Amino acid sequence: MKDEAQGAIRAVGLRATRQRVALLAALLASPKPVSAEALAKRLDGELDLTTAYRALAELTQADLADRIVLPEGPALYEAMRPHHHHLVCRLCGRLEDVSMCLPSTLTSQVLAKSDFASVEDHSLEFFGLCMKCAKKR
Amino acid sequence: MKDEAQGAIRAVGLRATRQRVALLAALLASPKPVSAEALAKRLDGELDLTTAYRALAELTQADLADRIVLPEGPALYEAMRPHHHHLVCRLCGRLEDVSMCLPSTLTSQVLAKSDFASVEDHSLEFFGLCMKCAKKR
C-alpha cells in the first residue's frame, strides 16, 4: 500500500516524503472520502494538519486525489478512482458512490448553447434520504 | 420590485421586515448570483452582514432563493428561478446559466442502483474556459 503510494507520488514528479506517502496510503485505504482533519487525526503524529492540506492540494492537482465540496462541512478527499459522483443523505450525511454520469451529449449541448470556449469538467452530487433516515420520519 | 419581494416574503409566512424586503428586492434585481457580503455592501446601511446571512438562510429554506456552493470562495445566492445550473470559468470565475438538466431517467437509475429511499435533488455545475480566458492562453 505504501509502495503503491510512493510510486504514484514519484510518477507525478513529487518528492516522496514520509508524510505524503503516509497520506496517500491512508487515502487509498479509506473506503469513503475523508476530510483533511480526519486524515491528520488518523495519522496522528505522522503529519501535521497544515501539511495534510498542502499535500492534499498537491495530490489533487496531480490527479492522484479528488476533492469533493459539499454544501456543508469541510471538503472531503478521496484517492483518484474512475470518474464518478456521490449520493448524500440530507439528514445524516451518509455518502454513497454513484457510477453513472451525464450523457456526453448533454455536455456538448451545454457547450454549444454557451459563450464558452470549452467545457472540461463538471461536479454532480445527488441529495436524498438514506434508508435509515427515511424510516425515522 | 419591493412590492413583489414583500408579497413573496409574506406568502411563505415570514415577517416582511425592511431588511428582508430590501434583500430579496436586491436579489431579484441582480442578473447574477451574488455573495452575502456583496449584498450587504450593495445595501450599505440597510442591513448588516449578519442579518444578510440570516435572511438568506430563511429565503433559501423557503425556496425564494437558491444557494450555490462553488469549490472556491463564498456561497452565492440568486432569487429562485426555474431549476437550472451554471457554467463557471476556471480562470476568471465568470458564470453563465445552463438551462439544460439531467435526464430524469438518470435520477431514477441512480435511485434504483442505490441503497437510498429517495433522491430529491442534485447539484450540477460545469467548469470550462470562457472565450476571453481561452484566448489569453
Next chain:
DNA sequence: ATGGTTGCAAACAATTTGCACCAAA
C-alpha cells in the same frame, strides 16, 4: 549541499452565535 518540505503559530475568510435593543403584527 541545497532547495523543496515540514511543523508550529499566527493570520485569514466565511459563517454562526450571544445578547441587549428594536419593530412588525
Next chain:
DNA sequence: TTTGGTGCAAATTGTTTGCAACCAT
C-alpha cells in the same frame, strides 16, 4: 404588547501563510 428580528461584537470553523528547522535527492 409580545414575539420575533436586528446590529454589534465575539466565537467558530475551515483553510492558508510566514518562517526557522529539516530532510529527500
